[in-house]
Amino acid sequence: MNFAQSEIIQKEAMDHIVGGVNSPSRSYKAVGGGAPVVMEKGDGAYLYDVDGNRYIDYLGAYGPIITGHAHPHITDAIKKAAETGVLYGTPTPHEVKFAKMIKEAIPSLDKVRFVNSGTEAVMTTIRVARAYTGRDKILKFAGCYHGHSDLVLVAAGSGPSQLGMPDSAGVPQSIAKEVITVPYNDIEAFRDAIEKWGPEIAAVLTEPIVGNFGIVEPFPGYLEEVKKLTHEAGALLIFDEVITAFRFMYGGAQDLLGVTPDLTALGKIIGGGLPIGAYGGKKEIMEKVAPLGPAYQAGTMAGNPASMLSGIACLEVLQEEGVYEQLDQLGALLEKGILDAANKYNIPVSINRLKGALTLYFTKEKVINYNQAENTDGELFARFFKQILHHGINLAPSKYEAWFITIAHTKQDIEETIIAVERSFEQLAH
Numbered sequence: 540m541n542f543a544q545s546e547i548i549q550k551e552a553m554d555h556i557v558g559g560v561n562s563p564s565r566s567y568k569a570v571g572g573g574a575p576v577v578m579e580k581g582d583g584a585y586l587y588d589v590d591g592n593r594y595i596d597y598l599g600a601y602g603p604i605i606t607g608h609a610h611p612h613i614t615d616a617i618k619k620a621a622e623t624g625v626l627y628g629t630p631t632p633h634e635v636k637f638a639k640m641i642k643e644a645i646p647s648l649d650k651v652r653f654v655n656s657g658t659e660a661v662m663t664t665i666r667v668a669r670a671y672t673g674r675d676k677i678l679k680f681a682g683c684y685h686g687h688s689d690l691v692l693v694a695a696g697s698g699p700s701q702l703g704m705p706d707s708a709g710v711p712q713s714i715a716k717e718v719i720t721v722p723y724n725d726i727e728a729f730r731d732a733i734e735k736w737g738p739e740i741a742a743v744l745t746e747p748i749v750g751n752f753g754i755v756e757p758f759p760g761y762l763e764e765v766k767k768l769t770h771e772a773g774a775l776l777i778f779d780e781v782i783t784a785f786r787f788m789y790g791g792a793q794d795l796l797g798v799t800p801d802l803t804a805l806g807k808i809i810g811g812g813l814p815i816g817a818y819g820g821k822k823e824i825m826e827k828v829a830p831l832g833p834a835y836q837a838g839t840m841a842g843n844p845a846s847m848l849s850g851i852a853c854l855e856v857l858q859e860e861g862v863y864e865q866l867d868q869l870g871a872l873l874e875k876g877i878l879d880a881a882n883k884y885n886i887p888v889s890i891n892r893l894k895g896a897l898t899l900y901f902t903k904e905k906v907i908n909y910n911q912a913e914n915t916d917g918e919l920f921a922r923f924f925k926q927i928l929h930h931g932i933n934l935a936p937s938k939y940e941a942w943f944i945t946i947a948h949t950k951q952d953i954e955e956t957i958i959a960v961e962r963s964f965e966q967l968a969h
């Protein structure tokens with residue numbers, strides 16, 4: 540494959556855009572460097588780069604693109620929005636319609652508010668939980684990513700259940716000390732932290748099914764116990780469903796798992812590819828938000844007609860019969876193909892898959908927490924990533940991310956992908 544144009548554009552990008560990318564995860568730093576491929580067109584399951592190469596895409600823009608690129612129903616909705624004005628700064632009927640659709644899909648939401656990103660959604664759920672409880676601390680889980688606001692860019696401190704350390708320059712120590720981080724899927728560590736800090740904790744924040752150190756499901760009973768202990772401590776439970784909502788079923792992971800939180804943060808899929816976030820929850824908690832209550836949150840672009848119409852169209856597509864069954868079937872086919880290829884070439888892998896999302900880890904262990912994901916072979920992943928890119932498969936350039944199948948992927952795409960995986964494993968084995 541020839542990447543000449545990508546390289547020229549990336550060289551120029553380095554002069555004008557910090558690091559050449561508008562989000563650090565797009566750089567190839569985690570896979571040994573090099574110029575990231577520059578894409579210029581998406582169509583269904585495919586992306587096309589500036590050199591004319593075609594890729595079967597499993598990045599899915601880090602999650603939002605579940606219907607495939609440029610889905611006609613969503614494209615029509617965005618065209619309509621463009622023709623009727625993209626921003627009014629007033630209420631619109633679209634936001635009411637969309638709020639109702641989201642509430643119907645995720646019954647724990649009595650009231651919602653639209654924002655512009657998952658980061659904003661999570662950040663505001665924390666503010667609302669603090670306003671509601673009158674407490675300051677939050678508890679989160681190692682390896683879960685919740686956007687780039689100060690409070691969630693905090694890593695675990697030196698021992699288990701210790702107060703946090705800034706995970707980014709610019710996050711004050713005074714904020715980090717409000718955050719407790721414990722390992723996911725470890726109820727004893729959680730219980731210890733609640734015993735120690737419980738009365739000071741405003742909220743426990745978690746991805747109900749993890750998407751950010753690969754796809755990791757909670758142990759049976761784990762989230763139920765987390766919820767119980769959280770409530771016993773007088774804290775609120777927040778689910779960050781920015782990745783998970785509408786990914787595995789029509790609705791939230793909370794409905795799939797049967798555990799409901801007090802507040803939920805949404806994003807990604809619900810915008811159909813346009814910028815969006817949303818948060819919501821119990822009426823009495825959400826009524827703390829301005830203009831009804833004292834917790835302030837606002838947004839010039841929030842609930843903009845383009846994102847609303849795109850989101851409505853996306854959910855309409857996802858309401859069609861058989862969507863999630865198809866994603867599951869293709870996911871199972873891909874998982875089996877990868878495992879067979881790994882066996883054939885003796886590559887140590889394990890896969891976590893739920894429906895149409897999977898993570899391929901270079902380890903023999905079943906990954907259930909961040910520590911294990913961290914200890915998988917990043918060097919082998921980096922080599923695999925580069926090989927499979929050359930075979931026309933676009934993945935996230937990080938060992939921690941998921942492969943997202945869309946409804947535009949076909950059995951043939953999956954078969955083509957399995958051949959590319961085999962060839963890549965063959966190259967790794969030599």
Ligand code: PLP
Nearest residue numbers: 656657658684685686781782806
């Ligand atoms: N929460 C989760 C679980 C995410 O995966 C992400 C982004 O990857 C965010 C929040 C932040 O969303 P955004 O990038 O839209 O700000």
